[in-house]
Amino acid sequence: AQSVTQLDSHVSVSEGTPVLLRCNYSSSYSPSLFWYVQHPNKGLQLLLKYTSAATLVKGINGFEAEFKKSETSFHLTKPSAHMSDAAEYFCVVSYYDMRFGAGTRLTVKP
Amino acid sequence: GAGVSQSPRYKVAKRGQDVALRCDPISGHVSLFWYQQALGQGPEFLTYFQNEAQLDKSGLPSDRFFAERPEGSVSTLKIQRTQQEDSAVYLCASSPQGEYGYTFGSGTRLTVV
Numbered sequence: 001a002q003s004v005t006q007l008d009s010h011v012s013v014s015e016g017t018p019v020l021l022r023c024n025y026s027s028s029y030s031p032s033l034f035w036y037v038q039h040p041n042k043g044l045q046l047l048l049k050y051t052s053a054a055t056l057v058k059g060i061n062g063f064e065a066e067f068k069k070s071e072t073s074f075h076l077t078k079p080s081a082h083m084s085d086a087a088e089y090f091c092v093v094s095y096y097d098m099r100f101g102a103g104t105r106l107t108v109k110p
Numbered sequence: 111g112a113g114v115s116q117s118p119r120y121k122v123a124k125r126g127q128d129v130a131l132r133c134d135p136i137s138g139h140v141s142l143f144w145y146q147q148a149l150g151q152g153p154e155f156l157t158y159f160q161n162e163a164q165l166d167k168s169g170l171p172s173d174r175f176f177a178e179r180p181e182g183s184v185s186t187l188k189i190q191r192t193q194q195e196d197s198a199v200y201l202c203a204s205s206p207q208g209e210y211g212y213t214f215g216s217g218t219r220l221t222v223v
Contacts, residue, residue, distance in 0.1 A: 036214075044153070044201065044214040090152050097143065097166065098203075098212065100152035 002027040004074075004091045006101035014109045019063075019078040021104045023091030026072065033074045034092040035065055038103075044090070050074065061085070081108045112136075114215035116202050122221045123192045131187045131218045135204030143212060144177055144187050145201040153201055159185060192222045 007022040025031055035047040048059025055067040065076045074091060086108045091101040115134040123129050135142050141160055145153035146169075155169040161182035170177070174192075179185040189196055199219050203212035 043216040044203075046213075096141075097155050097158050099155065100145075103150075103152045 002029070002031060002093045002095055002099055004033075004093045004099060004101040006089075006091050006104050008104050009102065010105045010107065012107040012109060013081045015083055016080050019076070019081045019085065019106065021076040021089050021091075021106065023074045023076065023101060024072050025074055025091070025093045027093055027095070029095050032094040033065075033067060034094065034098070035059065035063070035074075035076050036090045036092060036100075038088045038090065040087070047076070047089075081106075083108050083110065114202055114204050114213050116200075116215035116218050118218060119216065120219050120221075122223060125193060125222055126191050127222075128188065128190045129192055129220065131189075131200050131220070133185045133187070133202030133204075133215060135183065135185070135202070136213060137183075138206065139204035139213075140182075140207040141205040141212070142179060142185050143203045144185070145203065146171075147199040147201055147217070149198070156187070156200075189220075192220075194222050196220060197222045 004025045033050040036044045037047050038044050047063050048057045050057045050067045058064045063078045065074055067074050088103045088105050090103050092098045117132045143158050144156040146156055147153040157177045158166040159179045162179050174190045176188045199217040201217045203214045205212040
């Protein structure tokens with residue numbers, strides 16, 4: 001069985017400050033892990049994916065995530081938040097299907 | 111096409127009505143998934159196709175839900191005798207063979223009144 005737990009339902013940061021969205025996973029297999037972003041009334045967009053290559057994965061819009069097997073974590077970070085980053089973020093674990101976390105809503109204050 | 115296309119974009123159904131939601135995946139994509147996203151929740155897996163074969167339908171919430179992909183391209187999700195709890199956004203995603211990560215459509219927002 002595989003699942004993900006997003007540890008924060010809501011994160012609020014000020015523009016220009018770092019972003020940290022936390023995700024822990026559980027998987028019986030070597031997992032593939034993803035982060036997706038969903039802006040209001042928009043579709044899901046792939047930010048980045050980990051598929052057992054480098055443990056530090058760089059994605060679009062300055063986001064990156066580090067796979068830590070010992071901690072079963074795959075946290076998403078960005079050094080400096082922008083107003084346009086405000087959205088819902090989903091951590092996803094995949095074997096052949098994709099299992100989503102409950103999501104973290106990121107708010108960026110001016 | 112350039113992306114995964116879903117139609118209709120919005121659907122309002124009266125309780126008890128049957129609905130059909132369409133997904134047109136990216137051309138050549140072998141894998142196709144349906145997800146249900148309730149308000150304020152993450153997408154929940156419904157069913158998975160590889161070409162025309164439905165390999166996993168374990169996520170379908172009841173026997174009122176039925177999905178097909180007869181020619182291995184376009185897929186239809188049918189919901190019979192809709193109930194209020196069926197109100198959600200239904201997302202379709204597709205992927206090439208062996209690829210990780212899927213391209214999602216914009217979804218169909220179903221409201222049952």
